[in-house]
Amino acid sequence: MNAVAQAKVIDLEEPSVAKLEAAAKAIRSIAIAAIYHAGSGHPGGALSAADLLACLYGAEMNVWPDQVGNEARDRFVLSKGHAAPALYAAGAHFRFCSVADALTLRKLGSPFQGHPHVHDLAWVETSTGSLGQGFSVALGMAMGLKLKGNPARVYALLGDGELQEGEVWEAAMCAAHHKLDNLVATVDYNKLQSDDKNANIMGLEPLADKFRAFGWSVFEIDGHAMREILAALELARGVNAKPVVIIAHTIKGKGVPFMENVPHWHGSVKLTRAQAEESLIALKLGKAEIVRLLDGTR
C-alpha cells in the first residue's frame, strides 16, 4: 500500500470496519453454501473477492435495494463473472435478494445463473462470464454516464487471469484516452488462475507499471484489509481525469484454510457436505447457522 493511503486509514472508525468484516464473513458463508447446494461453482475466486465486495456494497457505492433502477445509483460490474456466488451472497447480505434465493444458484429456472445475468435480476448491472467483456461494458457505462452528465460512478471487479485477455488492455487504453475518472477497476490479485499460478501460465508483472504506462492512477493494497480497501476507494474519488485501478493483493480461497492458495479450488468444483461444513466452521459460523445454510434452504 502506498504511503498516501496509509496516512488515510487512521481516521476510519472501528465499528464500521467490524460491520464490513461481518459482511465479508456472510458473503463467504453464503457463497460456500450456494456452491454446495448447486453441486458446482468456483469457490476460490469468490472467497478472495469477498472483502472487496463487502466494502463496495457496504460502504463505497451509492446503491439502494429498494431503488435498483434509480439512475443516480453507482454501477457495479463483476467482470470476473465466475465469482458470481460472491456477488449473489453480497446481494443477499445487503438485501438485494434473500439468502434463500441466492442459494438457488445454478438451478434450473433460477435467475441466479452460473455467471451473472442481467435478465431476471434487476440489481445485477450486466451479464458477464467471458473474461474481459465486463471491463469494456463498465467503460461504456462510465462513458455514457459522463455524456449524460450523471455523476454516478462505475466499479468493475476483475480477476488477475482475466488480465491476460487482450480486450482488457484495449479497454485500459480507451478509458485513459477518454479520461474516465468515474471508472474504478479493482483487480482481485490472488496470483492463481484455473490451472496454475499466473506466473507459470502467463506472467502479469510488473502489473502496476503496466497500468501506469497505460495512463491509469494505481493504488496497491492488501485486499483483505478493510481499512486499506476503503482508503483506496476514497482516494480514487479524488483522482481527476484518469481512471483508477486498485490492485488488491488477495489470497485465493481466503478464509477456508484447505482452499487457500490451492489452484484446484479455482475451478467449478463440487463441495461435499463435509467440505462445506469444514469451510463454514473455518469461517467461524455457529452450528445453528451452519444447519440453516446447509439444510434449511427454502
Next chain:
Amino acid sequence: MAHAEAAPQLIGSSGDSLREAFGKALASIAESYPDVVVLDADIAGGTGAHHFRKAYPGRFLQFGIAEQNMMAAAAGLAAVGLVPVVTTFAVFCLRAIEQARLSIAYAKRNVKIVASHPGLDVGPDGGSAQALEDMAAFRAIPGMTVISPADPFEMALATKAILDFDGPVYMRTGRSPAKRVFGNGHRFEIGKGQVLRQGRDVTLVACGVEVVRALEAASMLARESVDARVVNMPTIKPIDTELLKACAEETGAIVTAEDHNIYGGLGGAVAEALARTYPAPIEFVGLNDRFGESGEPEELAEHCGIGTSAIADAARRAIKRKARA
C-alpha cells in the same frame, strides 16, 4: 401476400454507396434521436459515420482500432440509456462477435451494429477483407435481427427503422456505388420482404447487392420466356416466412441470391422457413464455401458465381427440379 408498388426496372445509378447512404441518413435524422451515439474504430471515413461525426462531434465516440472493446462498451452505453450505433467493417464485426453475443444480445442491449464492406462488394482489398460469413454468424445469435438493404433509398429507410426498433440489430451496408432499385413509394418494415417483379415460374429471393442482379437475371430469363418473380428480402432474420410460403406455392421453385457464403445466410434462412411451411426446390446463389479474392466487384461476382448469369442458371435448374418433383 404483400405486393409492393415496385419499379420492375432499375432506376439508374445513384452514385451513392450503401455506406454513404447510411451515414447521410443517420446524420439527417439524428436530431430527432438525441440518445443515439455513434462508435467508430478509426474508419469513419469508410463506414459513412463521418457524416455523423461532422454534424454531432459530441455524440461521436472514438475507440481506436480495438473492435472488441468497442462492441462491449456499446453494451455499457446502452445500459445507461443511450442508443449506440457501432460502425465498423463486417469482418471486424466477426472479430468482436463474442462481445456482440454476450454483452449485447444475451444482455438484451439496444445496440445497432452497422457493418460496411460486406462480401465481394469490397472488391480489390481481397479475401481477407470480404466478410462472407457475417450474416450466418450474427443470425445464429438469439434475439439478433439481421438486415441487408438493397439500395441507398432502402438503406435510408432501414436506418430510421433500426433506430425505432428496440433490440439488437446487425445491419450490412456496402462499399461500392449502388444502383437505385426503389422509387419514393417504397416502404421498409423490419421482417417484411416485397415482390419487386411478378412471375409464375420461379421466385428469385435476394438481399443487398444481389437484388439488382436478380432483377437483371429476371429480365434475361424473360427473353427465353421464363417468367421469374423477384423478391427483395432485406430482413434475413426474422425472415418473412409468409411471403416465402406464398411464393413457393405460387411459383413452385426458389432461388436465393446473396453476397455471402451459401451456408447460413439468406439461403439458409429461406430453406429453413420453407422446409417448415411449403417445401419446394431451392437453388442457392452465393459463394460456394470459399473465400473471395481481389478484383472489381462486378468481375468478382461473375468469377465467384454470384453474378446475373449465375442467378439465371440457378433459376433454370430450380425450374427443372420442379418439373421432376
